[in-house]
Amino acid sequence: MADNVAGSPLLEVDDLRTTFTIPAGDVKAVRGVSFSLEQGRTLGIVGESGSGKTVLARSIMRLNLGSNVTTTGTAAFNGSDVLTRSPGEMRELWGTEMAMVFQDPMTSLNPLVRVQRQVTEHLCRHLNLNRAEARQAAVDLLREVRIPDPETRLRSFPHELSGGMRQRVCIAVALACEPSLLFADEPTTALDVTVQHQILNLLSREQTDREMAMVLVTHDLGVVAGRTDDTMVMYAGTVVEHAPTASLFADMRHPYSEALMRSIPRTSLPSHTRLAAITGRPPDLIDPPSGCAFSPRCPYVQDQCVNEEPPLVETDDPAHRLACWTPVGSPEARAAFEKNLAAGLQQAVAVDISAAPSSTGGVDG
Amino acid sequence: MAGTGKAHLRTGEDVLVSVEDLVVEFPCGRGRTVKAVSGISFDIRSGETLGLVGESGCGKSTTGRAIIQLPRPTSGSVVFRGVDLADLSDEEIRQRRTHIQMIFQDPISSLNPRRTVGEIVAEPLRVWGPSDADEQKAIVDRMLDAVGVDPDAARDKRPHEFSGGQCQRISIARSLVVGPDLLICDEPVSALDVSVQAQILNLLEDLKAEYGLTMVFIAHDLAVVKNISDRVAVMYLGKLCEVAGPDTLYAEAAHPYTDLLLGSVPKPDPTVEIDESLVDDGELPSPINPPSGCRFRTRCDRATDVCSAEEPKMRAVDDEHFVACHHPLVAVAG
Numbered sequence: 140m141a142d143n144v145a146g147s148p149l150l151e152v153d154d155l156r157t158t159f160t161i162p163a164g165d166v167k168a169v170r171g172v173s174f175s176l177e178q179g180r181t182l183g184i185v186g187e188s189g190s191g192k193t194v195l196a197r198s199i200m201r202l203n204l205g206s207n208v209t210t211t212g213t214a215a216f217n218g219s220d221v222l223t224r225s226p227g228e229m230r231e232l233w234g235t236e237m238a239m240v241f242q243d244p245m246t247s248l249n250p251l252v253r254v255q256r257q258v259t260e261h262l263c264r265h266l267n268l269n270r271a272e273a274r275q276a277a278v279d280l281l282r283e284v285r286i287p288d289p290e291t292r293l294r295s296f297p298h299e300l301s302g303g304m305r306q307r308v309c310i311a312v313a314l315a316c317e318p319s320l321l322f323a324d325e326p327t328t329a330l331d332v333t334v335q336h337q338i339l340n341l342l343s344r345e346q347t348d349r350e351m352a353m354v355l356v357t358h359d360l361g362v363v364a365g366r367t368d369d370t371m372v373m374y375a376g377t378v379v380e381h382a383p384t385a386s387l388f389a390d391m392r393h394p395y396s397e398a399l400m401r402s403i404p405r406t407s408l409p410s411h412t413r414l415a416a417i418t419g420r421p422p423d424l425i426d427p428p429s430g431c432a433f434s435p436r437c438p439y440v441q442d443q444c445v446n447e448e449p450p451l452v453e454t455d456d457p458a459h460r461l462a463c464w465t466p467v468g469s470p471e472a473r474a475a476f477e478k479n480l481a482a483g484l485q486q487a488v489a490v491d492i493s494a495a496p497s498s499t500g501g502v503d504g
Numbered sequence: 505m506a507g508t509g510k511a512h513l514r515t516g517e518d519v520l521v522s523v524e525d526l527v528v529e530f531p532c533g534r535g536r537t538v539k540a541v542s543g544i545s546f547d548i549r550s551g552e553t554l555g556l557v558g559e560s561g562c563g564k565s566t567t568g569r570a571i572i573q574l575p576r577p578t579s580g581s582v583v584f585r586g587v588d589l590a591d592l593s594d595e596e597i598r599q600r601r602t603h604i605q606m607i608f609q610d611p612i613s614s615l616n617p618r619r620t621v622g623e624i625v626a627e628p629l630r631v632w633g634p635s636d637a638d639e640q641k642a643i644v645d646r647m648l649d650a651v652g653v654d655p656d657a658a659r660d661k662r663p664h665e666f667s668g669g670q671c672q673r674i675s676i677a678r679s680l681v682v683g684p685d686l687l688i689c690d691e692p693v694s695a696l697d698v699s700v701q702a703q704i705l706n707l708l709e710d711l712k713a714e715y716g717l718t719m720v721f722i723a724h725d726l727a728v729v730k731n732i733s734d735r736v737a738v739m740y741l742g743k744l745c746e747v748a749g750p751d752t753l754y755a756e757a758a759h760p761y762t763d764l765l766l767g768s769v770p771k772p773d774p775t776v777e778i779d780e781s782l783v784d785d786g787e788l789p790s791p792i793n794p795p796s797g798c799r800f801r802t803r804c805d806r807a808t809d810v811c812s813a814e815e816p817k818m819r820a821v822d823d824e825h826f827v828a829c830h831h832p833l834v835a836v837a838g
Binding site: 304333362402 | 559560667697698699700701702703705706709724725726727728730731732733734749750751754764765766767768769770771772773774775776777778787788
């Protein structure tokens with residue numbers, strides 16, 4: 140895979156595959172993902188439910204528990220592979236080197252334990268602070284994540300806090316031992332829009348201040364747009380497009396990225412704008428389709444897409460990687476679209492009645 | 505915000521539902537009450553989609569449920585086709601529920617897991633529809649087909665065999681099978697993926713045109729509400745802040761709270777500068793003991809003494825745009 144800049148990356152993932160064995164067969168949740176992340180950078184991972192974005196993050200964190208999970212490939216963190224470490228060795232990394240903020244702040248905190256112990260638990264373990272020092276550190280942390288009246292809040296139970304406050308506590312817990320890599324897995328999906336804005340501001344401020352690398356997993360293109368350096372679009376367990384966020388949004392090349400973008404309602408569009416829904420459903424990961432996994436739903440599908448899986452390769456811009464035979468805006472894509480439309484293919488018709496496909500794949504305001 | 509007042513109400517024969525001074529309170533022990541909805545008024549014209557938008561806990565779902573008297577509001581009137589539902593007996597309400605139907609946020613838990621899809625969609629017909637089984641089946645099939653579910657494949661399956669989007673289609677079919685005039689949609693797309701969300705929004709628009717529905721669309725996502733609504737009402741802590749047509753509201757918000765909400769929406773465009781200063785770190789105050797005067801004043805940077813002393817009334821910005829604020833962001837006469 141391509142490294143965009145010199146210097147050794149903090150995290151280098153190569154051909155990571157995670158499979159869950161269930162009675163119905165092997166669910167191939169992550170099917171060969173490679174990327175690298177430099178110190179202090181933010182990577183957004185976007186995709187629908189079931190695209191493997193959460194499983195990918197949890198695989199690198201080694202949080203996929205159970206005997207039915209198989210993870211292969213490598214995930215080198217600071218040069219050493221985390222996938223081969225023992226649980227004991229992972230415990231030394233969790234909190235101090237890599238930490239995670241989860242989607243649901245209610246279930247990720249222990250309901251029977253006061254905030255103080257949840258925040259100080261790994262301060263005591265990893266930094267060898269005594270109780271008084273740990274308490275002071277916890278107060279400072281809560282203040283840093285802007286929880287009003289932190290001394291009182293330390294004595295609260297999670298149910299006494301609002302959703303936004305709970306997520307702030309979770310962030311404080313994750314940041315306590317100054318990790319160099321933070322995974323934020325849909326950190327704002329369960330929250331209101333105003334609280335979401337606050338939490339995202341908090342995360343990006345902490346990320347900048349601490350020069351921490353961050354992986355922001357979300358289904359919302361709006362969340363990654365202003366807040367990440369790079370964006371990776373995932374579909375059916377594979378990366379379909381990976382580019383610097385600005386160039387991805389300026390020039391979406393993969394039909395799936397384009398379709399995601401078109402299907403979201405935006406406040407900049409007039410009321411009653413017809414949305415271009417993505418027809419069909421995400422594929423069955425027990426028996427994924429041959430060729431490109433998006434081909435059954437793609438308006439630009441042609442024979443090659445069904446027969447051959449497109450590799451993730453550099454485009455004319457080396458930082459912009461793409462896995463597609465008919466990138467959006469290419470003459471082949473236009474020809475394929477015309478052909479599919481003439482053949483009455485459902486997905487092409489759905490795009491046609493909503494809006495003519497843009498020739499550049501560019502994105503309006 | 506706080507807005508009381510009825511300047512935004514319309515007159516005319518095409519008003520299907522008119523809600524005035526709606527109050528819903530829930531006792532919560534020790535003599536206290538949760539003031540979920542505190543005197544709001546609005547109306548819906550026939551064929552119109554009213555979007556109700558606000559943060560969790562602002563009373564938008566309670567308002568939607570109060571329209572179908574589930575539970576009955578503490579006070580206030582809900583006039584549907586000229587009849588105040590609050591005056592009717594339980595049996596009379598039951599009769600009218602065929603005209604007002606509801607779809608819920610979580611499509612999977614709102615369908616009975618032990619019944620087949622055919623039974624679920626036929627249930628309202630068993631109570632209200634033709635007694636002939638073949639006729640019922642024909643209506644069910646037609647309705648499933650209209651919402652994009654293949655009746656032959658779906659009829660004998662149970663809800664767990666379907667995805668969230670399919671389940672939401674089935675619950676839409678169930679609500680439309682009795683031919684309602686008014687459909688209350690309580691966060692119908694919040695639990696769905698973006699691509700499925702677009703399918704359901706398009707479906708609701710199509711069904712609205714086909715069956716001449718009037719809708720109340722409750723959601724916290726401002727972009728979704730803008731897409732589907734003909735008129736949008738912004739709620740905060742049991743009160744209405746602002747009422748306007750969607751394009752006006754989003755272009756020139758008059759209420760500071762609307763402005764805060766709009767500024768918080770993540771824009772899928774990296775060239776848009778993120779306004780870090782805009783959002784306070786404030787939270788919704790308790791509805792048990794709401795602030796005096798304008799309820800939004802504790803989070804509002806334009807608040808002055810008058811905001812805590814006096815509750816603002818709905819005032820007209822123009823014919824179609826109303827705001828309840830002492831210091832609106834656009835000029836308001838009188």
